[in-house]
Amino acid sequence: MRRYGKHTDEDDVRVRPGKRSRPRSSIRPKHEDAAEGMILRVDRGRFTCLVENRTVTAMKARELGRKGVVVGDRVAIVGDLSGAKDTLARIVRVEPRSSVLRRTADDDDPYERVIVANAGQLAVVTALADPEPRPRLIDRCLVAAFDAGLEPLLVLTKSDLAPADPLLETYEPLGLPYVVVNRDELAAGTAADRVRERLAGHTTVFVGHSGVGKTTLVNALVPERARATGEVNVVTGRGRHTTTSALALPLPERPDLPGGDLGGWVIDTPGVRSFGLHHVDPSRVILAFPDLVPGTEGCPRSCSHDEPDCALDRWVAEGHADPRRLYSLRRLLSARERREED
Ligand SMILES: Nc1nc2c(ncn2[C@@H]2O[C@H](COP(=O)(O)OP(=O)(O)OP(=O)(O)O)[C@@H](O)[C@H]2O)c(=O)[nH]1
């Protein structure tokens, strides 16, 4: 933990004599003894926070005001950090975030929200059948990932029910990493192992439509989770998770797998039906297409890259980039507009 000791103040005094040389203890942050923590879960104003190797329940200090604290946030935390039952610590500071995944208000949720902070990868989980894949929802998740600067990963489940090829063909121009899994591989553990290799050393957010098999996969990746959330649904009688917010789970170490000693985090999110994208800026999305970026030099100011004067048509016509890349970019950008089928 960084300390804000006397030394800094003394330096200040020496270089800037005069009036301002009186001791300025007030410039020191109030909570210099705060511990560092990571937010694992948010539930009705209570935050589950990892501090060293303990989980501590905390609330926001009043001084944070309306500042949001979300899963993945690194925070400074004070108070009772024992993690004992019925104790409540206080979050006094949120550290700068390396990334922010958000969704705009939409039918599922009337508020714009930051879903997760500090993630590096977005795993878009899609079933190849039951439920049918919804390419527009996949596109919307990809746009959110590109906008937030997260690396996307396609996880296609239920390949025992339908082939992956048609969908993979659609996404081939994007050159995304992908993993295809089926029921037998899930049962054998090999599906989770292949996904695990992609997660090594990363913080990965899992998103997917309800029913695609996200819970099955996350439980296989983090067996601890199945135990922690093994409540039984009274209607179906099946064990069901009750995630209403994102939940960060540490990946168990797997020295037998490539990169398996690196650890990593899985952040599970509730099933999504849509993914609001009004906040997305096309100029950030296009950064995921470095082969097209130089072609935008001749574009009109604040070009949507899908208008008659867009210079990208000429860029690909002159052979600087694959036309399918431009087609894919435009499809993604158009996914920002709301469509009925979303
Ligand atoms: N055939 C087949 N079924 C699978 C596969 N993966 C998961 N399932 C089944 O699909 C159903 C839905 O899986 P879940 O893991 O509950 O799906 P989910 O995405 O978490 O859905 P929510 O819990 O509604 O968010 C379950 O009955 C799983 O057993 C697969 O690869 N093949």
Ligand SMILES: [Zn+2]
């Ligand atoms: Zn353009």
